[in-house]
Amino acid sequence: MRLNKLIKITLTLLILTSSTIIALAQKAPIKLIILDPGHGHATYMQGRMYDGLDPEVHVYAPAGPDVETYLNSINRSNSRSTNPTKWKIVLYTGTDYLEKMLAEKKGNAVIISGNNSKKANYIRRSIEAGLHVLADKPLAVTPEDFEKLKESFDLAAKKNVLLFDPMDLRYDISNILQRELAATKELFGTLKKGSIDDPSLIQANLHHFLKFSGTEPARRPAWFFDIEQQGHGITDVSTHLVDMTQWAAFPDQILNAKKDIKILSSKEWTTDLTPSEFKLITRVGYPDYLKKYLKDSILSVYANGEINYTIKGIHSRVSVLWKYREPVGSGDTHYALMRGTKADLELRQGAEEQHKATLYIKAAAGIGSEDFSKTIDQVKLKFQQKYPGFDLIKKGNEYIVKPGTYKATNSAEIAISYILDNKMPAWEVPNLIAKYYTTTGAIRNIKRD
Template sequence: MLKKSLSVLALAPLLVMNQGCNTSKETATESTKPLHLIVLDPGHFHADLLQKTIYDQVDSTVHVYAPDGPEVKAYLAKVDQYNTRADSPTNWNEQVYTGPDYLEKMLADKPGNVVVLAGNNQKKTNYIKQSVDAGLNVLADKPMAIDAAGFELLKDAFASAEKNNVLLYDIMTERYEITNTLQKELAKQADIFGELQKGTPSQPAISKESVHHFSKIVSGSPLVRPSWFFDTKQQGEGIVDVNTHLVDLIQWAAFPEVKLSPSDVNLISARRWTTDLTPSQFKLVTKQDTYPDFLTSSVKDSTLSVYANGEINYTLKGIHAQVKVLWNFQAPEGAGDTHYSIMRGSKANLIIRQGKEQNYKPMLYVEPVGSDANYAQNLEAAFKKVEALYPGITLKKDAKGWQVEIPKKYDNGHEAHFAQVANKYMEYLKDGKLPDWEVPNMITKYYTTTKALEMAEK
């Protein structure tokens, strides 16, 4: 076991707060800041991104507990990169413990009040449960559960969090992507959207599709993924991983601030399929020369097949919905991860496109349905209500309807959304509670994804 101090404070952005969500009003010095982060077993780059920003309420010292190895070293190196950058450097001070008893040591020490989790998803639900049982707040990367057993344990964790007066929350960055935000806001305007349609299995009322890539650039450098990322027993299949974001967005946009439950969900169909990687592709993204033993069952004729793709068709409170995630090895030149979304209203469809025509940047469109002669006039009047919330957005007429033009100041990129989630979580910690609908809707979300996996496996 090893304990060391590094000038890199990991993950402090989100977690640092007084135990049990009781926040001190002192803010002057590091020692009086109410939030103190514990980063547990960081194995995913989302842990780094939480610390790309510094936070007024978070102490600069972050306590890290992890097994020794390349994952914690990669995390620390990235935080150090943030600390030493020329433009707006951070000042994290990482206190690191590595050893086989890292979890037990963290639970015994409890040097902070917020546990940050982003790593191996097979271990994550247990980490969550033990942390909240110990009276610690938890901010966790998605997914918080990857199978039916994990879902049952997660439900127990939420019950324990309530009993111990701590907050368990997952990192839903996609709510902060501006086109998703505006799609939700426009759907609230009856003169623009009308009413959300019921839809059908072949034409859902709300559909979301996300395309991701194994090879990508993060914070200016090629991303090195751990080998276990390609083991669905450890990472989770695509149907329960990225689809967590999409199911969340559907709940959030179609039923804003409404408490949902698993009984509101009716699964219609679910399917899963593989993305195939060559040995050279695997080596490029993992820096490993060979497949580890735990991937042997997924390898045939030297090709690794990963169940990274999944689709769920279901109804939520009678509304037909569809989510789909696709994983390719690498994006086309100039592209990256992409998102497509449609909400079908009685007066207009609200569509997010992010293809070649949009230069791979998400753009939001309002496309009227029917033949209301007064629609344009009503749209202009109703749009002003949304414009008041987001000054500078405008409408531009096109062949099918209107494009919502969004100033650059709102397009801060995916990496910046982690700080936005962290700041929102810190607001909840200060209040000592989450919104009433968040916990039941998280439970409903993970019920949807894990039950869909069961259906797809049959």
């Protein structure tokens, strides 16, 4: 009897010890690997030093301007006078950089942010090696990529690693408040069904090819302008917009791509660049692979697009527009509209808002002004409990939302928490699949203007 009791105690201690080891392993610092960085988003987790991230970062890439741009960005962060970072970069630039990364496995999480035509392979190989994958959007730019992405998610589940694309717009306070106010039934009611000509959910972005880092133009790689490498406009930036539609309108709900989403129409059109404009952006002349987009030396870039679709029966639209150069004092802008049975929630970021994201509330047709004013007062008191200083300021026939005090976070902090806990919300993966089902599905029957 004593022997049996001793065995039971020993087994219990072993189980507890094993559980502790597993828990500690999950909370162990994240060691980052950067694979073939070709986009500025490769540095998104290195803007400052984060708890949970090892300062030593291993970089594997082909030699060339893309990795040099990444290294220059890290060097600037490490040498800045205010809150400098302390990243220690270990660089490998052999032609066998991918195989070298997989063989050495110097980290447990890989950031993939570069040429989108390579992503499907990079993602698959990294997951096979047992690495968490943080891939910059888009994870898929063609219907074929989408099928490969679904397979990668299945493999990630078997390997017990995470695959996801960090979404910055979720952590902007204006978007957070639009989401929360839409969930406030006494104010918003429920989503209207809308129509293809008058959708109830609209997300739109304006972007610029030429941006400045200080006084110098920020460099974009030449392949960024090839839809066979970067993807169409509606499979690139629109990823953020489709994500915002799902996240704001159907919070914490698990979506079924085939059952909940129906593509109605999609179209795309070009932004044209002159040779001098292209060279200022890229530092190079036109490479051969872009010649198919040239006419009389003018480069036509299929960067602009629009998708009309329904999600759970609600008519939705996302559109993205690219211009050559951002105006002085401005930058990229975001627009979002949610139409409810009691109110509209509209996010604007134009000149009137001094290019700062500003949320407006307007009573829906048929809602009396006196009753709506009372509801506004009730909502104001309710939100002030969570956001001290929150206010709703009347201007004409609408109300401007003043956010008040809030605790800011960002996609890097969320990514760190996902990996340390080795867990994401139950809706994240199915909704990722729904998102790319929408964007890649939209190019099957795309029309060109």
